[in-house]
Amino acid sequence: MVTQSEGPVLFGSPYQADCPARRILDRIGDRWTVLVVGVLADGEARFSQLSRRIEGVSKKMLTQTLRGLERDGLVRRTVYPEVPVRVVYALTDAGRTLCEPLRALQEWAIAHLGDVAASQEVYDRAN
């Protein structure tokens, strides 16, 4: 099964400009991006709600991350010009499609984290 011949198998040469691996890594390689998508997967949220649910994120990083996702068309930002402004963030249809692969990753994590931890212990004991 590990065979591979032609076509854009695996991750190809990671430094081609148009290499998908590069792009996707630039996007999800950033921890905050993934966490924001994770929270928004539960439904829309306001800035302060995101701030609270993603403990440890600074306003600067949260803003920056949301701008990036908005630019990518994965998140929609809606401003309600009320008295104190209200801003709501939600995943777009495109953004929602990203949840699936992310969930697969999370499931992998849940399924294998125990083994990984055990392996680490063995490794550390031997070193």
Place this chain on the structure above:
Amino acid sequence: MVTQSEGPVLFGSPYQADCPARRILDRIGDRWTVLVVGVLADGEARFSQLSRRIEGVSKKMLTQTLRGLERDGLVRRTVYPEVPVRVVYALTDAGRTLCEPLRALQEWAIAHLGDVAASQEVYDRAN
């Protein structure tokens, strides 16, 4: 469909010590880790081969990444004490299970990169 109730919701509270999201992000958040696994998905490889296929990675980072993967039990390192030493890296069974979710991500990237680029252009034009 975006409803959610109980259970380990997508990424939950990201700062619990045992939160899977945290762990998995620590692992795949790093670009080199993902690229190494991607290359090894094609089969075992020597240090210099990895070095060549993953253009731009420094020896320091490659070593560090491989050590991390070995510690996690995802990669097996075999040393052949020949004249010039020969060292071969290969995915373990556990490591191979990680290929699937990663592939899903890559497929997402391929499918949506065009839209993302288009969205960016629109966004940038408006700003």
Place this chain on the structure above:
DNA sequence: CCGGATCCCCTAGGATACTG
């Protein structure tokens, strides 16, 4: 309440040279 603008620190990680 949302988030822009600044300052500033710290460390991830690249370059280089050396060893077994």
Place this chain on the structure above:
DNA sequence: CAGTATCCTAGGGGATCCGG
């Protein structure tokens, strides 16, 4: 060939203050 050790700097990202 397969690393290890050392040095050094770019910029990620936190803290803080301000404006709409």
